[in-house]
Ligand SMILES: [Zn+2]
């Protein structure tokens with residue numbers, strides 16, 4: 001992008017000088033008692049004209065000055081690796097080629113279930129049984145998100161398994177047709193930044209129910225009288241407190257929760273949205289493939305990441321939806337950093353091995369057993385592209401049309417995005433997060 005030049009003050013200075021001289025001349029004439037009043041109209045009109053031209057130049061100068069400083073500030077920010085951790089690199093052999101990694105090039109993938117219930121709330125398996133089942137299915141990470149109770153399960157960790165400390169909070173709304181069971185609700189998961197941080201968000205032990213009650217009674221620090229409010233403002237208050245404590249927040253199963261657009265679009269600070277929830281999917285709420293909600297957030301410039309989770313309570317709803325984090329190694333800090341940065345994708349079928357942009361061409365790699373038959377790349381604008389085949393292991397999409405449409409339609413850098421959906425031959429999907437112009441340029 002071309003940077004604006006520092007504006008020159010000379011034209012403005014010349015007009016200010018001309019206006020001052022003309023004004024001084026007019027004042028001298030007015031104070032000279034011998035001048036005939038009629039011939040004063042000419043210097044008066046000239047002075048007024050000079051004043052108007054100077055005002056126009058002053059306005060232009062101030063606007064140019066503002067644009068220049070804004071561009072400088074943006075350049076300073078983008079140069080700061082703490083604001084945008086670099087994903088790009090250059091090949092140095094032969095011709096230099098710009099590669100922008102949309103999933104990190106280094107590290108390895110770790111399969112995770114970010115939504116799990118155990119016997120600590122209303123699940124049917126103990127935390128240790130959950131670990132064994134998920135490990136046997138190739139998972140490295142389980143976030144234990146029991147209802148209303150947060151327990152550090154680090155005692156289950158081993159070199160191939162990591163427990164994330166987290167919990168799920170529910171806020172019920174007014175019944176739509178008099179039946180409490182049909183009332184809309186908010187379900188949020190809070191993920192702790194470190195294993196042994198278990199202080200509650202807006203606590204009130206009055207909301208604890210079922211098996212969790214016994215654990216809550218043992219937790220002295222679960223004190224408070226926060227009243228949950230079913231409104232965007234009420235939820236934002238909780239999310240703000242969660243963010244202040246360093247927690248990441250997911251907004252769960254919007255379709256099961258029976259929530260229309262106006263109930264969720266105002267949420268601020270949500271890290272992740274469940275685009276797939278195995279418990280809801282196998283239970284018949286197939287609309288809990290809710291990636292249209294992802295676009296609703298992204299179109300508002302809210303950089304929410306898609307997650308697929310199990311939300312398992314029984315045995316029929318395990319190992320159906322997951323995310324694959326790309327991280328340097330399996331540590332709590334690395335996984336939470338990958339979660340916060342969006343270094344992962346959601347899936348309930350296909351796997352993605354590589355995702356990067358090489359000289360404006362989007363490239364994706366899939367393992368041979370993923371059975372990928374369609375890849376759809378769509379954007380904030382109407383620009384989209386698709387690739388079809390059988391057992392595809394690699395696809396390429398020229399992104400020139402995307403960048404041209406963003407430029408043509410004047411999309412701001414924090415609103416223009418594309419994302420990718422991968423389909424396998426059973427119709428199951430993998431979904432990437434949205435990649436915005438501001439991180440692609
Ligand atoms: Zn829930």
Ligand SMILES: [Zn+2]
Pocket residue numbers: 115117168311
């Ligand atoms: Zn749940």
